[in-house]
Amino acid sequence: MTDSHNTLTRRCNKAPLTQRLRTGFKALGIGLLLGTIPIVTTATSEEIRLPELGDSTSGVVSRQREKELGQMWLRMFRSQVKTSSDALLQQYVEKTVKGLAEYSPLEDKSIDVVVVSNETMNAFAVPGGIMGVHTGLFLFAENEDQFASVIAHELGHLSQRHYARSLEAQRNSTIPTLAGMLGALVLAATAGGEAGIAAMTATQAAALDSQLRFSRKNEQEADRVGIETLAKSGRNPDAAGEMFEQMLKATRYYRRPPEFLLTHPVTEKRIADAKLRSQRMEDVPPSDSRDYHLMRARIRLAGEPTPQQAVKRFNAELNGINDNEDAARYGLALAQIAAGKPDMALDTLQPLLDKEPSKAAFVLARADIDLVRENYSSATRRLQHALDRNPGDHALTMGLANAHFKASNYLAAERLLAKYSRIRKKDPSVWYLLAETHGLAGDIVGVHEARAEYYILNGIFDKALQHLRHGIRMTKNEYQTNAILEQRLKDVIKMQEKAREL
Structure with a gap:
């Protein structure tokens, strides 16, 4: 996804x-x-x-x-x-x-x-x-x-x-x-x-x-x-x-x-x-944020040609010279997950979990191991517990929604994302996953509404209008929903007009 x-x-x-x-x-x-x-x-x-x-x-x-x-x-x-x-x-x-x-x-x-x-x-x-x-x-x-x-x-x-x-x-x-x-x-x-x-x-x-x-x-x-x-x-x-x-x-x-x-x-x-x-500024003690190095590990993994090559690279770093040992271990665990080796990944990740069992990056990696093993209930429980401790956390929210999606818990994913889309209105990834979830949950009107918002955020107004018109036709007997979609249609038309006027 x-x-x-x-x-x-x-x-x-x-x-x-x-x-x-x-x-x-x-x-x-x-x-x-x-x-x-x-x-x-x-x-x-x-x-x-x-x-x-x-x-x-x-x-x-x-x-x-x-x-x-x-x-x-x-x-x-x-x-x-x-x-x-x-x-x-x-x-x-x-x-x-x-x-x-x-x-x-x-x-x-x-x-x-x-x-x-x-x-x-x-x-x-x-x-x-x-x-x-x-x-x-x-x-x-x-x-x-x-x-x-x-x-x-x-x-x-x-x-x-x-x-x-x-x-x-x-x-x-x-x-x-x-x-x-x-x-x-x-x-x-x-x-x-x-x-x-x-x-x-x-x-x-x-x-x-x-x-x-x-x-x-x-x-x-x-x-x-x-x-x-x-x-x-x-x-x-x-x-x-x-x-x-x-x-x-x-x-x-x-x-x-x-x-x-x-x-x-x-x-x-x-x-x-x-x-x-x-x-001329006051002296600030040098610091080296581990979180920064964890993000670097994620980016470096994405840049490797294959997960197997990433495993070799991070393994060499973990056993040799590295900028941050925890980041090298984290990168190796992520690479092993991507390579379809969840047991090895858990062995690699466990020392990090032992030190910080509630850290979002490590919890998400542990949940990914569950997902690779197709242990969906464990993944969703783990992520829900973490989100309860950190309400509103973006990464945990999207991780939980994605876990529900992979577990075919479409209604649970739909409820979570529908609420979150009202908070994070300008995030295309939220609207994209919500549209996918609506479709599999059987809410076709919701698909059109979420797809429209996704296309609006990506400046593809013709597609947005197309989805809104489909939604309007399907809600002729639902006054409130129809009125909302009609108003959004007018909003998008105005956006198009403003774009031409700029």
Whole structure:
């Protein structure tokens, strides 16, 4: 079930990527030429001089309009890229972003987080409170504070209103700029970074020089705010300089630098400035979050060609050199589960369970062992007990729903997800699993309603309207349900109209 909703979205977008992007931009009322501008495919260690993607809330448009733009951007982005459906990973990133946002100067601290399944090192912020993180960032950042330094930097762009300043310098260019960001980030997350930079450059060519000059000041401000945010949140501010050093090394040893560097110039002077700023902060004892390494293990497992190869890799780490022994053990257990070896997985996982029997990551892994053994009642009991102790936990909720689904307890899964969908309204994975569950529970109207919400969140309005109309036809004699679906139909039509007006 983990990647099924991404597959469904992609089935609705079978056209070539450039064609899909042009179609999407027409919905925004603009056109975009892709791949028409030559691009630089190598970088020097002195400075990578390319346009800025990190940005902020806009002062040229109203905050409400900005939110609408951001949500529309997010829907279109989701429709074109493979996003992670790993609930534990999503929860970790959301918690990290929220924790940092609380200590940032952002006025509106509510952030929508999208995790992109892509091994490139990248993170981005988009006007309207959107934060994107590539899974590759976990592989590049050696510890949680380094990871957090990148997030804090992007929050710095948002809080300092760099996007608003960009619009002031490029009057009336709101939509082309957002569309350029969409094109660049979609291509960076699918076809690769070089194509993404071509798309961005094509869109912003007219204002390229001013953006480059502006970018240096933006980066300095985002560095300052990001480092201050790190320190205020109790994290090590030295991590920012450490991360910059790793980025600079990447420009020296790789043909292409990480995606993040293509839009965030790094120089020796910038590294020195970051170190100087951090030295002025109060000393924070170095820490190395185990949770971060557990998430890295999950991502590394997903990146291995086969579960068997993952078993070999984690086994070698557990018995040799590793960043975190618990994470190596956890990764090995997950790999053994994926390889269909539940008994070996339990032997591997047991020491972790003995130390922390109630930790969500370990409980979920133990439940997965039950599921592989087809001991469904044990899995659901275990997860229900954990959820009772941690009500509202996203990963445990989705884990329990999935266990009920696999156990053919469709009514139990349906009740759980129907309630949860009212809390987590903007999560496509919740609506996707709810639609599947409704279908197997025999609630066909519920299928259409949940499918419609799923397609709305992915910016596929035609499909959403199709499902809503089916639901309306089936509920002619059910006044309340029919009225709700009729109203939702009107809402989606308005969304389409706004998309064309943007």
